[in-house]
Amino acid sequence: MPLNPGIDIRVKLEDIHYSEKYTDGLYEYRHIHCPKDLGKSLKEVGLMSEKQWRAFGIQQSVGWEHFMIHEPEPHILLFRRKLSDVKL
Structure with a gap:
């Protein structure tokens, strides 16, 4: 399924790497590494909905x-x- 019309990004699950979670007291954060060759396409897609x-x-x-x-x-x-959305 394309994320945006004209942009079809496909990735293997084993090529996605998840950071540890970290907080600042208000939010919990994490960053997710995707294959470098998808950088330009991901930039064109912009912020993604869930x-x-x-x-x-x-x-x-x-x-x-x-x-x-x-x-x-x-x-x-x-x-x-x-x-506040995190269930402990």
Whole structure:
């Protein structure tokens, strides 16, 4: 399923790498490394909705938001969720 019309990104699950989670007291964060060769395409897609990143193959619990594009390395996706949404 294309993330945007005209852009078809397919990735193997074993090529997606998840960071450890870290917090700042308000949010929990994690970054997800995708294959470098997808950087340009991911930059064109922009910030993804949950439906889009799940279609891409990213697997994580509910509540995560793709909130930032790291311009120097667009293949690294930055996610966050409010700590108040985290079930302990």
